[in-house]
Amino acid sequence: MALKLYGYWRSTASYRVRIALNLKQLDYEYIPVHLVDEGGQQHQLPYRTLNPARLVPTLVDDDEDLILHQSLSIIEFLDEKYSRGVALLPRHCLERARVRALAQDLACDVQPLGNLRVLQALKTDFAATPAQQHAWAAHWIERGFSALEQRLSTQSGKYCFDFDVTMADVCLVPQAYNARRFGIDMSRFPLISKIVDNCEQLPAFAQACPESQLDAPAC
Numbered sequence: 001m002a003l004k005l006y007g008y009w010r011s012t013a014s015y016r017v018r019i020a021l022n023l024k025q026l027d028y029e030y031i032p033v034h035l036v037d038e039g040g041q042q043h044q045l046p047y048r049t050l051n052p053a054r055l056v057p058t059l060v061d062d063d064e065d066l067i068l069h070q071s072l073s074i075i076e077f078l079d080e081k082y083s084r085g086v087a088l089l090p091r092h093c094l095e096r097a098r099v100r101a102l103a104q105d106l107a108c109d110v111q112p113l114g115n116l117r118v119l120q121a122l123k124t125d126f127a128a129t130p131a132q133q134h135a136w137a138a139h140w141i142e143r144g145f146s147a148l149e150q151r152l153s154t155q156s157g158k159y160c161f162d163f164d165v166t167m168a169d170v171c172l173v174p175q176a177y178n179a180r181r182f183g184i185d186m187s188r189f190p191l192i193s194k195i196v197d198n199c200e201q202l203p204a205f206a207q208a209c210p211e212s213q214l215d216a217p218a219c
Contacts, residue, residue, distance in 0.1 A: 022204035032215035102168035110144030
């Protein structure tokens with residue numbers, strides 16, 4: 001199989017790319033990289049050679065001899081290379097810019113502050129307790145969602161940008177999953193909640209959910 005996705009079942013960034021691959025109707029091989037077991041498989045030489053940043057996801061396209069990191073770059077590459085399935089970015093440059101901004105609000109400003117390596121650093125470098133790590137992550141999600149809720153009030157429809165699924169929705173659903181993990185009261189964000197509910201009814205989103213992945217722990 002030409003496309004290979006190295007990821008982790010609960011990684012927000014990996015979740016985004018799984019959704020995008022499904023929306024583009026692309027077959028791919030999923031290769032788990034466990035971020036906790038064995039001291040974190042991302043730190044072992046085989047994966048460290050593939051991605052020196054030791055982060056997931058990494059996409060390998062054997063047809064193009066391409067190794068690509070950063071979830072938004074991967075998503076845009078897939079959207080530009082493959083015409084099948086859903087177009088994840090609008091055609092008009094102004095609309096593309098608006099969708100990219102919404103996606104980056106989540107992928108650049110919110111999610112990185114609560115990812116695993118940040119929470120681990122809070123513990124090891126600053127002696128943060130689990131409760132303090134939890135509060136830290138929840139704080140930044142709530143701040144990000146408060147701003148996003150206001151932005152969506154002027155441009156959302158059924159989805160983040162009018163009535164078409166875009167890269168913004170691909171980024172929103174995994175972040176909402178994180179928000180629920182950290183106990184955020186989603187009733188405070190009715191527009192976000194409505195959009196997430198609409199997305200999660202689509203097979204491409206449902207099939208990408210963390211609990212459906214082969215490396216998810218058994219219940």
